[in-house]
Amino acid sequence: xxxxxxxxxxxxxxxxxxxxxxxxxxxxxxxxxxxxxxxxxxxxxxxxxxxxxxxxxxxxxxxxxxxxxxxxxxxxxxxxxxxxxxxxxxxxxxxxxxxxxxxxxxxxxxxxxxxxxxxxxxxxxxxxxxxxxxxxxxxxxxxxxxxxxxxxxxxxxxxxxxxxxxxxxxxxxxxxxxxxxxxxxxxxxxxxxxxxxxxxxxxxxxxxxxxxxxxxxxxxxxxxxxxxxxxxxxxxxxxxxxxxxxxxxxxxxxxxxxxxxxxxxxxxxxxxxxxxxxxxxxxxxxxxxxxxxxxxxxxxxxxxxxxxxxxxxxxxxxxxxxxxxxxxxxxxxxxxx
Ligand SMILES: [Zn+2]
Numbered sequence: 001x002x003x004x005x006x007x008x009x010x011x012x013x014x015x016x017x018x019x020x021x022x023x024x025x026x027x028x029x030x031x032x033x034x035x036x037x038x039x040x041x042x043x044x045x046x047x048x049x050x051x052x053x054x055x056x057x058x059x060x061x062x063x064x065x066x067x068x069x070x071x072x073x074x075x076x077x078x079x080x081x082x083x084x085x086x087x088x089x090x091x092x093x094x095x096x097x098x099x100x101x102x103x104x105x106x107x108x109x110x111x112x113x114x115x116x117x118x119x120x121x122x123x124x125x126x127x128x129x130x131x132x133x134x135x136x137x138x139x140x141x142x143x144x145x146x147x148x149x150x151x152x153x154x155x156x157x158x159x160x161x162x163x164x165x166x167x168x169x170x171x172x173x174x175x176x177x178x179x180x181x182x183x184x185x186x187x188x189x190x191x192x193x194x195x196x197x198x199x200x201x202x203x204x205x206x207x208x209x210x211x212x213x214x215x216x217x218x219x220x221x222x223x224x225x226x227x228x229x230x231x232x233x234x235x236x237x238x239x240x241x242x243x244x245x246x247x248x249x250x251x252x253x254x255x256x257x258x259x260x261x262x263x264x265x266x267x268x269x270x271x272x273x274x275x276x277x278x279x280x281x282x283x284x285x286x287x288x289x290x291x292x293x294x295x296x297x298x299x300x301x302x303x304x305x306x307x308x309x310x311x312x313x314x315x316x317x318x319x320x321x322x323x324x325x326x327x328x329x330x331x332x333x334x335x336x337x
Pocket of ligand 1: 205
């Protein structure tokens with residue numbers, strides 16, 4: 001179904017030159033699941049009511065709030081808003097939700113690259129997850145952000161070592177871009193990872209901002225081609241190497257964010273998109289985790305201590321396990337006589 005949907009959307013994408021909605025799935029059999037595509041200002045949008053029907057969700061509009069729900073899932077959007085709440089997890093969208101002639105619209109790229117990999121992980125390409133690269137951000141001459149005596153480079157390394165230990169105990173082969181207080185350049189980190197050809201790359205960082213009240217967790221994956229990073233409206237037209245793994249990255253980012261936020265009492269600042277070099281140029285599914293704000297007293301104290309470091313490492317390891325199980329290659333059925 002997914003391949004069919006994509007093919008038809010791609011064909012229609014070429015044909016649609018005006019704000020005239022067109023159906024894909026012209027046959028009677030497909031009309032039940034047909035989603036109308038509309039091009040506005042060169043961005044392709046889908047009718048949210050059709051998306052709801054495609055997934056078998058009920059759709060409710062209450063003022064600016066749009067809710068899609070089923071027995072198992074609840075998605076909440078805001079008209080003009082650029083985030084979606086998917087089963088309690090904040091998720092940044094490439095384009096704002098908008099209305100057109102009374103219809104709520106969701107961008108095609110958000111449907112394909114954000115929503116669908118989370119709701120239908122069966123559409124993510126199957127592969128074995130065995131080799132994992134962990135990248136503790138900064139190091140050596142580069143302390144990263146610093147608050148009092150707490151340096152980001154130290155927290156990143158401490159949590160990375162805990163995560164490496166957990167993953168090795170679960171049977172993964174783990175490589176690290178550094179295991180001590182040294183400074184590999186960003187190029188060295190990416191090149192070393194790409195040589196290893198890992199099944200997964202995780203970069204760990206801590207955040208900082210001028211407002212000490214801001215706390216919480218952010219998880220990043222590379223901005224998809226044709227969409228804008230979460231902190232900008234400037235569209236990245238060309239793909240980066242990590243865009244070969246947009247579906248994998250969306251699933252991973254969502255589940256790492258979900259598990260971290262539920263394990264640690266801090267704010268959910270959302271799964272986001274940005275082309276940080278280490279998660280743009282790595283040729284593997286790759287995620288960058290901002291584990292908390294060192295400029296916030298609660299996050300800083302937590303991240304300096306073993307309990308939160310262990311909760312963080314465990315939450316990430318559990319999300320990796322969930323990812324591994326979701327993409328595990330299908331084993332051929334045993335022959336029956
Ligand atoms: Zn950092």
